[in-house]
Amino acid sequence: MQVRDQWTRQRDRDHAIWEVTYASGCTLSSYPHPRSAVLAQEPSIVLPKLLPITEFASLQFKASRSLSEPAILALFQKLFAWQSECSGYPLLFFTNPKAPSEIHLITGWESVEAHEAWIAGERNQELLRVFAPFINILGMVHLDIDFERIPNDAESMICLKFGEGVGGQVEREIGGHLHWAVVGQNLQDDCHDVCIFMQQDGTGLDIEPTLHMELQRVHL
Known part of the structure; x- marks a missing residue:
């Protein structure tokens, strides 16, 4: 089974951003997590993966x-x-x-x-x-x-x-x-x-x- 959507929370000064690393090794971090509004309210929440x-x-x-x-x-x-x-x-x-x-x-x-x-x-x-x-x-x-x-x-x-x-x-x-x-x-x-x-x-x-x-x- 291919592993995808590996999200990690990174820190850039005082701003939280989200970084995703795909199974291919490609990393994208130039956009917020798609459900960042939910995560902002409760940073520790574990959300189900989004469908492709x-x-x-x-x-x-x-x-x-x-x-x-x-x-x-x-x-x-x-x-x-x-x-x-x-x-x-x-x-x-x-x-x-x-x-x-x-x-x-x-x-x-x-x-x-x-x-x-x-x-x-x-x-x-x-x-x-x-x-x-x-x-x-x-x-x-x-x-x-x-x-x-x-x-x-x-x-x-x-x-x-x-x-x-x-x-x-x-x-x-x-x-x-x-x-x-x-x-x-x-x-x-x-x-x-x-x-x-x-x-x-x-x-x-x-x-x-x-x-x-x-x-x-x-x-x-």
Whole structure:
């Protein structure tokens, strides 16, 4: 079993900060513990571990660019190595056959704050610089899905997106009918739409999705 989320309380003059060390050895300390308000009231309290979250990012190759170029493939391999070393989670890449220029990333983080610390970090900023001539970032969301519920060996999946407030209904409709399906809400404060990853098409759902993508796995 992988050990994650090892939090220790450190002192910086008169200010308490929290530092997390992942199984990979990557340490992040530039943000407070996600539940720092509770810990401030009772520093000795032992809180249960937070479930991991899922990052879902959509990228688009610029004109005439693709993974078939050795230089671009090498950059994606570097992204995989560096980010997974920090987060402790594998990166899953998928293409959308109906939009061949797109590539989608699904991966896990211990928290939104952990991902934000990586985004601001030196390695990610270097990746953004070297990727800039080749890709555009279409969007990225954090979902309250435990990434470990998504099968790492999935060669294909369906991604459905719905409007706010329908997660419970969708879960009831798909419950028991699929080998696997995960439902999560966007964690952004002003946007609470619902995203589903599932093994097969959601045909037959009473709710019409606002987005429907068939994703095919890409192995780097």
